[in-house]
Amino acid sequence: MKYNKFLTILFASGLLGIAVACTDNFEADNRNNTGFDSELQEYDFQKYLLKFEIIQSGIYFNYDWGEGKNWTFQIAQNLGQDMFSGYFHDFNQGFNDKNSVYALNDGWTSTHWTYNYSYIMPEVQKCEQINVEQPALLAVTQILKVELMHRVADCYGPLVYSKFGQEGDNVDDLKTAYKQFFTDLEKGITSLQSFIKDNPGVEPYKDADMLTPNKTLAEWVKFGNSLRLRLAMRVANVDKALATEQAQKSFTLGQFLEAPNEIISVSTAGGYNNPLGEINKSWGEVFMGATMESVLTGYDDPRMSKYYDPANGAVITWKENDVVKELPQLFEYAGSYKGVPQGTGLLSADNRYKECSKSTVSQKTNPILMTAAEVWFLRAEAALRGISTEDPKICYETGVKTSFEQWGVGGVDAYLQSDKTPADYKDPFDTQFDMNARITTTPNWADANGTEEQFEKIMTQKWLAIYPEGNEAWTEQRRTGYPKLFKVKVNNSGGAINTDEMIRRLPYPEGLKTSNPTQYSSLTRALGGADTGGTRLWWDAGKNNF
Template identity: 90%
Template sequence: MKYNKFLTILLASGLLGIAVACTDNFESDNRNKTGFDSELQEYDFQKYLLKFEIIQTGIYYNYDWGEGKNWTFQIAQNLGQDMFSGYFHDFNQAFNDKNSVYALNDGWTSTHWSYNYSYIMPEVQKCEQINVDQPALLAVTQILKVELMHRVADCYGPLVYSKFGQEGDNVDDLKTAYTQFFADLENGITALQKFIKENPGVEPYKDADLLTPNKTLAEWVKFGNSLRLRLAMRVANVDKTLATEQARKSFTLGEFLEEPGEVIAVSTAGGYTNPLGEINKSWGEVFMGATMESVLTGYDDPRTAKYYDKASGQVITWKDDSGEHTLPQLFDYANTYKGVPQGTGLLSADQRYRECSKSTISQSTNAILMTAAEVWFLRAEAALRGISTESPKECYETGVRTSFNQWGAGGVDAYLQSSAIPANYKDPFDSKFDMTALITTTPNWADANGTEEQFEKIMTQKWLAMYPEGNEAWTEQRRTGYPKLFKVKVNNSGGAIDTDIMIRRLPYPSTLATSNPTQYSSLTRALGGADNGGTRLWWDAGKNNF
């Protein structure tokens, strides 16, 4: 980490009922970027597009409001959701006495909430107002709003969404929020379809589009419809009627992300830098998680080299007043794929994992939000639940093939016939951190023992295919229980989080209780449990209901 501010509690906005004033400088910043004064903006259609960059770069958070970039993403996602998903872990033990061992750091866990409400959601509201007479741009705004805020809802629970900007009790419980998510997606998709039909070849959003590969409204229809299916499956364990209704709307429309190149991601082509890549390549703080090592190496997965570099495995030495010291290794792990376990509770000066496998993601890697592979696994789940008439097996295997193609990995035919299982984790320094693999299923669909194991295969491969987007991966792991992640060795939550059940959510910013006690009371009441990391969210049923 680069700044001491990471260890402080970030200011959480208590003014969620209004568009907060700290975004006022954005408009001048963006005018400077475009080089147009107000008259030319109006003439060149720019005034309708100015807000979109802020919103899109705010989803996978890397918006610079004057305090620098990248560090915000690290505390908003990388030291939380990315780690809890099993994808990554920071080698630096100086920061692993906090979230890693469930002693949740409020200054970190607050950030995803605080910055979206302080900076991004007000811009969404302004964008809706500006584009009220621009149906295509308003439709894109609605889809973007859902993509932005369902991520917040899935981390914290009840939130301010449908009544954002209103006075009084403006909190939505999760069912209400999801119902509004579906309504906004329906409105956005329908409006785009109408616009495309009435204005063939017209692409008013092209100059502002940072997310779709070819910058077309047709791709936004696919994205919106795919997002609808994602959220439909999210609620399938707790509200089958709602899930079935929304999923069938998706299948009736039939427009999905399907091909390997159909990836929704924040593009780095125009100056956006991937914050995960900066933390990884420049700061050297993004390492393979232990569960990822177990699954990828156990399966001998050809995507492993696409996701992570091999460990350098160099012998770790240091000097102090008593002389030079060497950290003993139990075995040579150089040139292997070696992950970092969560929750070791090691002392802050311990850097034993610094020569393990790092991520391959760089500053110029597009920041993935949704892939066609993910959508195929969503379709596999819908078929398994009897919501569609597709074949679960065919959708599952197409999802695996699509992911392999997306990453340029070969050997998919052999992989889909493989009977390999995940490997046990062997710690190179201390055997007390060794862990037996909890996952016993294989990539081969044919050997599944019933519906639950078929579902486990779908979700395990989906988890692999969603890499490196840890926010969504953690959400799906909590919803389904798959993949079965390694558990923390040290739990310093004070009993708030059960080691076996694992962390279920992020607490609300602590400052809300004093800055806006009425709203905080509404949020916790709608949550229906203690405001800590152990309370399950509405869609988190604790079991899979087929």
Template identity: 40%
Template sequence: MKNIKSMLSCLVATGIISTSCSDLEQFNVNERNITQEQLEVDFQHVGSKYKPIFENIYQYTPAWSYQLQQNLNADVYSGYMTNPRPFVAGANNTTYSLVSGWNNFIWNVPYSNVMNNVDGITKLTEGEFPTLHAIALILKVEAMHRVSDVFGPIVYTSFGDLEKAGIYDSQETAYNAFFSDLDMAVENLMADIDSERFSAFDLAYDGDYSQWVKFANSLRLRLAIRISKVDPAKAKLEGEKALNQSLGVMSANTDGFFVNGSLDHPLATLDNAWADIRMNASMESFLVGYNDGRANAYFDAPTTVSGTVKGIRGGLPLFSKYADELAQKADYVGFSMINDNIHTSKVQLMTAAEVAFLKAEAALRGWSGAGDAQSNYETGIQLSFDQHGASGVNDYISDNASTPANYVDPITPSNNISALSTITIAWDEAASNEVKLEKIITQKWLAMFPEGQEAWSEFRRTGYPKIFPVVSNQSGGLIDTNIQIRRIPFVDSELSTNPEGVAEAVKLLSGPDNGGTRLWWDTGAANF
């Protein structure tokens, strides 16, 4: 259409056609097209940009994209899952021989599909439609704190600025920007809380802005707890702001942040169709040791060995002979699959149970508005059991004897390992804060399944729960087997297109650009 208009303009200018440009517009109208004016009537010019944001916080279709963006890193490093066969001849992310081609997806998917769309929404809504802008800001923080929690420094405050393109923020700067964006979002929503403007585009809360404020407050509390060791004063300030905001944080399972897409969870494809993922031995240790009623809501019974559930040690080594590999693959693939309750669920990004455990830790740290640590802890367990339809919660909460189970590999006995923790379930008010925190984080870890990104982040921050190390560490000494992997190095796509930016970003790290370097909030110090 643009070429036609240009040609006609030239003809007019040379006098070949004697008419005005405005008269010629009738020749350029395709009646089947939707005009910009029609799009703006119902905000479709803005609203169409939200769906790809929701669907790419992690990309749940196609399933292989999710597999590379999250499953073959955070889901595995969290101790939730592992692969039952040695991808890339056993030298891969799961054995700390990090595959750059895989890890590009952790960076590229949110930048291409989240940040670009948020930037577009901001240009269309900032100042004019503040509540629509607010939702974009909340989604931006939800997506990009995950990216920062993988790499550390990220491109955030300079994104979309042509003069500052590719400049990385330190993780501290990025987190401060997250809090500022949440400030603006909550302020904008509270000013027009009853508006239904977003309802047609909302894949989480049906346009209910009060629920979005609760989510924003809960997200702020998560981020505040995340920095509680490295910047306790800022953490307390932001945490109390979340806890004491008038609409509060998530408290019921209906408050959880789930993406209501039309497809099954991508784990259904990875697990059922491809047999690429199975239960991790660490999950078996806790679920079996605690006689946890959620075990069979999370996982199926194994088909090749006995047991209620059966997991696999993470980081399996390369098998010595191809024939042995085929035999072992068949046996390990028969270990516990993820249950259809998870396969058919909405994509889970934050639950009320997680928030209850955040409040429990906030109470330990003395933050106002947090309530009582024990009450929050037990509420978190109750919410999780209710969410998954599990029974026996009262006996579970009062169990002061059960501890994580030792792991026995019926195929490869050399993989056997004793439980690393003796932590029990029942709250003990006389225990130290460190013991109480281990209980809180262990139960939060169990409740957040299958959201591996947040579970891995909390493991790195606190050292809890005490999950088993990999069997085979092929990092060449860059990653300590017992400390386990701390981050993902900057990806090839950035190294090739933004080498100067990456070079400056490396200077913002506490060490070299490898998987053994701790992030800003990952201090390695005692929790209390």
């Protein structure tokens, strides 16, 4: 990480100051440099497409706004949501006294909010205004808008969405925002269906499509409908009527991502660079999380080698006062899959976990936003809740099979019959960080003890299948309590976050308190609790209501 650079920018200037400055210069920074004048832009659809790529590359944020790429994603997601999900941990010196131990760093936790509102949402609004002349592109924009902003809502809570760009109190509480998400998805899906019916075989925006596998409008319908089911299940614990209404709309349409190769991801073929891959491969800062080690090794999951590389396990040495020191290992872990525990609070010079397992994600790995496997698990949950007439067992097992095929691994039949359970975590250097496995369920559906454990199986396998998209994984873990992640050993939140309940959300940017106190007051009032990481969001009921 370019640590000194981003600290200087974020803390010397102030987050909101950056937001204002960036917005002021946004048009200048994003002029079309291709040489098209307005007539040629109109002729070549550039008028409609110039904003499209910005939005697509901004969801999994790696938009070059003039200060470089990748590090923005690290502080916007990787040092927060990716870690809180249990997928990853960066143990480089200087990071472990902040988010890892719940001493939340405003410069990091504010970034997801600030950059989406500074750069991407203004482009969404402009795209909506321009695209009234292009109904299919407007429909795709509406789907993109929901995918972009539900991620923000699920991190922070109440937000500016339905009244973005309006004066006065423009804050939506989370329930209102979700209802608007569903409205926008309905508009987008319906409009796309009409366009496809009236224009068979026409794909006018194919060259600008960065997300769908075959770049077709039919796939956008599937994505929008699958996204509707995702959000319907999100609210199922707190508003079953709304969840049922929206899920049944999805099932009535019946068009979902279903096959293993139906993956919504940001294509790197046209020059987009996966920021997680850069942080991983170039910076060496994306380590396997301890819960992932527990589950993957305990289950002997064949996807393990697709997700992570084996640990190097080299002897840890460092120099102190010109003397080379060596850290004793409690056991040999080279060649095994070894994760890093969150919340140790260690700031040791030895950087002891640097030889643990790292992610396999590279700069050219397409960042995943949604998979068919996830959708099968959504369908399993809907069936378990009695919202659909499908068989939850069949949907669950299809989800596992789809994930295995997506990642190109075999042995799924034996895996689905397995009675193996997650493993205890053993720290290679200090037994005080050893942890007993908190998960006891197996991959085998038949051995579930009632509905709650069936649900735990669905959600544990869904968590494995969503990898490596930590934003969605963390959201679902908070909503359902599954999988049961390891808890932090050190909690420096000052009482704001309960160790057992874990972090529930990201606080709003500190800069809002002084730059826009009226809006900040509206946001916190709609939140209904303290603006801390310990306050539950509307859909986070604290229990699963079937």
